[in-house]
Structure formats: C-alpha cells, structure tokens
Amino acid sequence: MIRVVLPMQLCNLANVSREVELQVNGPATISDVLDALENRCPVLRGTIRDQVTLQRRPFIRYFACGEDLSQEPASNPLSEEVASGMEPLRVVGAMAGG
Amino acid sequence: MSKVRVLVGTRKGAFVLTADAGRERWDISGPHLAGWEIYHLNGSPVNPDRLYASQTSGWFGQVIQRSNDGGKTWEPVGNKFVYEGTPGTHQWYDGSQRSWEFKRVWKLEPSLTDPETVYAGVEDAALFRSSDGGQSWQELSSLRSVKGELWAPGAGGMCLHTIIQDPGNPKRIFTAISAAGTFRTDDGGQTWRAVNHGLQSNYELPDPSAEVGHCVHCIAMHPSHPDVLFMQKHWDVMRTDDAGESWHEVSGNLPTDFGYTIAVHSHEPETIYIVPIKSDSEHYPPDGMLRVYRSRTGGNEWEALTKGLPQSNCYVNVLRSAMAVDTLDPCGVYFGTTGGQVYASADSGDSWAPLARDFPPVLSIEVQTLP
Numbered sequence: 001m002i003r004v005v006l007p008m009q010l011c012n013l014a015n016v017s018r019e020v021e022l023q024v025n026g027p028a029t030i031s032d033v034l035d036a037l038e039n040r041c042p043v044l045r046g047t048i049r050d051q052v053t054l055q056r057r058p059f060i061r062y063f064a065c066g067e068d069l070s071q072e073p074a075s076n077p078l079s080e081e082v083a084s085g086m087e088p089l090r091v092v093g094a095m096a097g098g
Numbered sequence: 099m100s101k102v103r104v105l106v107g108t109r110k111g112a113f114v115l116t117a118d119a120g121r122e123r124w125d126i127s128g129p130h131l132a133g134w135e136i137y138h139l140n141g142s143p144v145n146p147d148r149l150y151a152s153q154t155s156g157w158f159g160q161v162i163q164r165s166n167d168g169g170k171t172w173e174p175v176g177n178k179f180v181y182e183g184t185p186g187t188h189q190w191y192d193g194s195q196r197s198w199e200f201k202r203v204w205k206l207e208p209s210l211t212d213p214e215t216v217y218a219g220v221e222d223a224a225l226f227r228s229s230d231g232g233q234s235w236q237e238l239s240s241l242r243s244v245k246g247e248l249w250a251p252g253a254g255g256m257c258l259h260t261i262i263q264d265p266g267n268p269k270r271i272f273t274a275i276s277a278a279g280t281f282r283t284d285d286g287g288q289t290w291r292a293v294n295h296g297l298q299s300n301y302e303l304p305d306p307s308a309e310v311g312h313c314v315h316c317i318a319m320h321p322s323h324p325d326v327l328f329m330q331k332h333w334d335v336m337r338t339d340d341a342g343e344s345w346h347e348v349s350g351n352l353p354t355d356f357g358y359t360i361a362v363h364s365h366e367p368e369t370i371y372i373v374p375i376k377s378d379s380e381h382y383p384p385d386g387m388l389r390v391y392r393s394r395t396g397g398n399e400w401e402a403l404t405k406g407l408p409q410s411n412c413y414v415n416v417l418r419s420a421m422a423v424d425t426l427d428p429c430g431v432y433f434g435t436t437g438g439q440v441y442a443s444a445d446s447g448d449s450w451a452p453l454a455r456d457f458p459p460v461l462s463i464e465v466q467t468l469p
Contacts, residue, residue, distance in 0.1 A: 009133055009158055013174070043174040047158040051178050059157040093157040 002033055003088035014041040019088060028083045030062055030074040048091055063090040100467060102424050103168065104432055106440055107136035107462035112151055114169040115453055119426055121444040124453050130172060131163060138419060138462045140206045145213040146466050150232055152203035160202050162232050175232035179220055182239035188222065189250040198222045207261035219258030223249060223275040238287035245310045249278035252313050259418055260317050264324045272342065277313035282342050293342025302332060315358045316418040320367035328370050330360040335372060337397050348397020353384050358418040363446060364425040368396035371431055371447060373416040382413040392447050406450035407441065419462035426467055434460025
C-alpha cells in the first residue's frame with residue numbers, strides 16, 4: 001500500500017482526506033502512483049500533471065523521504081520506503097503566495 | 099414574484115446573492131469552491147438552476163463545476179481542453195512566435211436553447227463547445243485560422259473573454275479576444291471571420307487599422323437588436339449597426355475612453371453603461387471617483403452616475419466580465435470591483451448601493467432574473 005499526501009486544495013476538490021492509500025502493483029513509479037490516484041479520483045486528472053503530455057504541472061512538486069523528486073523522471077522506481085508505505089509520497093503545491 | 103440571482107466570481111471563490119424583485123434585502127451564500135479563482139460562472143437561460151463555473155488555479159489548473167440547484171451544490175465535470183490538431187503558434191509580447199498552450203477558461207456561455215450545450219472561451223484564445231453538460235469539450239478550431247499567428251496576449255493573457263449568441267439566428271455567434279479582436283461565425287462555428295473594420299489601435303499596432311490584433315476588452319448586445327453591438331476597446335468605446343461589418347467610435351464626452359466592461363440596459367437597446375478607467379498604467383477610476391457612465395443615445399452623449407458610489411479616494415478597477423443587468427423593470431445594473439465590492443442599482447443606474455463590501459477581488463458578475 002502506497003501513501004500519498006495531497007495539498008489541501010486537492011483534498012477538498014476530490015473529497016478525500018489529506019492522506020490517500022493506493023494499491024500499486026510491481027515496482028511503483030510516480031507515474032504508477034498518479035495513474036492509481038487519478039483512477040480513484042478522476043477529478044484530479046489535470047490538476048497534478050497535464051492530461052495529454054502527463055508532464056508535472058509547473059507549480060507542483062513531489063517530495064519523499066526528505067528528498068525532492070520533482071525533477072526525477074516520473075518513470076523512476078520509488079524507494080522501498082515509499083513503495084512499502086513506510087514513508088508517504090508528498091504532492092506539494094509550490095510556495096508561491098496567493 | 100420574480101427573484102434575482104447574482105453570480106459573483108472572485109479570486110477566492112464564488113458567491114451567490116439572491117433577492118426578491120424589490121432588490122432591497124439580499125441573501126449571500128458562499129464562498130463556494132473556496133480558495134480557487136472563479137473566473138466566471140453562468141446559468142442556462144433554459145434551465146436557470148443549471149449553472150457552470152470555471153474554477154482555476156495557477157497551481158492545480160482548470161476544473162469545470164456544474165450545479166443543478168442554482169449554486170447550492172456543485173459537481174466537477176470535464177476539464178480536458180485539447181486544441182484540435184497541431185496547435186500552431188501565435189504572437190508573443192515581443193512579436194516572436196509561441197505555441198498555443200491552454201491555461202484557463204475565462205468565459206462559460208450556456209446555449210440559449212439547450213441546457214446541455216455550453217461554450218467555453220479559453221486562454222490561450224480558443225472557443226470550445228460541450229454538448230453533454232460539460233463532460234467533454236471540442237474546439238471550434240477554425241476560429242484560430244483567422245490569422246491566429248498575429249494574435250497576441252494582453253496584460254491579462256491571450257483570452258477569449260466574450261461569447262455572444264444571436265437570439266434570432268442560432269448559427270451566428272460573436273467572440274472577442276484580447277488582443278486579436280472580434281470574430282463572427284454565421285454557420286454555427288464551422289467558419290469564422292474577423293469583424294474589426296473601423297477599429298483603430300494607434301498605440302498598440304504597427305498598422306492601426308489591421309484586420310486582427312486589436313485589444314478588444316468587452317462587447318455587448320441587446321437581444322432585440324442583434325446587429326447592434328457595443329464595444330469597450332483598450333482605448334475607445336465603439337459601436338456597430340451591421341453585426342460588426344463596420345465600427346465607429348462613440349466615446350463622445352467621456353472623461354477617458356479606456357475601460358474594461360460594457361453592458362446594455364435590458365429594456366432600452368440604446369442605453370449603455372461603462373466604467374471609465376485611467377490608463378495606460380494606473381487602471382483605477384479617474385480622480386479617485388468611481389463613476390458609471392450611461393449613454394441613453396447609444397453612445398457619444400454620456401452622463402456620470404455617482405449617487406451611492408465613492409467619489410473620493412477610490413482606486414479599484416472593474417474588470418471586463420464584472421458588469422451585468424437584470425431584466426426587471428426598472429432595469430437593475432450590477433458591477434463588482436477588484437476591491438471586493440459589489441454595487442447594484444435597482445433604478446437603471448440612477449442610484450447605487452453596495453451588496454457586498456469585502457469580497458475577494460471580483461472577476462465576474464452574471465445576473466439571472468428568475469420567475
């Protein structure tokens with residue numbers, strides 16, 4: 001079970017709690033996790049990554065285990081800590097005021 | 099007894115204001131969709147409880163929301179806006195070419211006849227249509243073939259901000275784009291052409307009378323006179339009497355002919371309203387006096403409407419989509435400001451009162467007159 005922590009705006013939009021648990025089979029990647037997240041919460045399609053190119057939106061970042069994964073290829077396997085659910089994958093809105 | 103519902107889009111959510119026909123006591127609900135920019139919300143003329151809202155965010159992109167109960171509850175619908183074919187390029191601020199890229203929905207215009215059909219004007223400028231209540235969207239792409247490579251963004255982005263359907267001719271639609279101009283289809287959106295003859299942009303374009311490229315801020319029509327359109331351009335208030343074939347200036351005695359919004363009285367097709375704004379850089383009312391200007395002669399002769407509006411130290415703006423009218427008698431006029439005030443007049447503009455003083459900056463106002 002993989003744990004994903006979402007920004008509050010997306011929790012409200014999808015009507016889910018701050019942390020979402022997702023079942024992802026095999027060696028999970030960020031792409032796999034987002035696929036599972038969007039299948040469970042279709043309203044999130046387009047809010048984290050582009051619906052066509054699947055590119056991360058510019059003001060979204062991915063953190064896990066104290067590291068910034070935003071610039072990593074989304075096809076890279078996530079660490080064992082994230083894949084096992086010990087640590088969450090954090091989807092974060094960039095600090096930009098508003 | 100009739101009711102009025104005012105739909106207010108702000109930088110931090112949507113508000114719905116309701117009153118009976120007396121328009122003296124108002125109930126306010128909201129913020130709905132809180133924390134997000136609500137660029138526009140609008141109701142179906144066929145089914146007024148069917149509302150559509152453009153919910154958008156620089157972080158999280160575009161969401162379209164739909165309500166079936168007049169804004170009490172909302173459900174997200176489709177948000178996939180994909181340009182038809184290869185998007186191509188348009189002009190950037192510095193004259194270079196840049197690819198079309200979807201950013202947000204500025205305008206939602208429900209069909210005059212079908213509550214499941216709705217048009218969306220988007221940035222980067224294009225027109226989309228949904229025939230399934232907003233679940234899926236298709237671009238009316240030939241619009242961008244009208245010299246789209248010469249269109250350019252204004253300060254707010256390259257947005258298609260106005261969509262006007264001709265009530266007597268379902269095949270005819272007008273759109274306005276900043277900064278491209280006004281466009282018309284006579285075949286339901288299959289083909290389009292620029293209708294900008296007569297516009298002059300002396301400071302903004304190398305050819306001041308170019309076919310496209312004009313920074314049109316807003317256009318308005320009275321449904322009983324669909325060939326007459328009024329325009330607030332970046333500079334100049336304009337009018338056409340032949341569905342855009344030719345425009346002429348009607349700025350007349352205005353203190354400044356810069357502004358964003360324009361509206362037509364619901365019962366007097368020659369009575370129009372604007373809010374003059376000081377420019378090119380200030381973008382607040384001249385002399386700190388918030389004045390709506392009304393012309394009862396279809397332009398040229400204007401009177402300042404000030405009763406109930408702040409006449410000192412007022413430095414707000416009124417954006418392009420932030421003024422609307424009801425269809426009661428006398429006509430009600432409503433506008434919202436970037437300072438978060440919503441002002442209303444229940445006597446065609448003679449006097450004004452605030453409905454709200456402390457909303458987030460107002461992006462759009464629509465008004466529904468309900469049975």
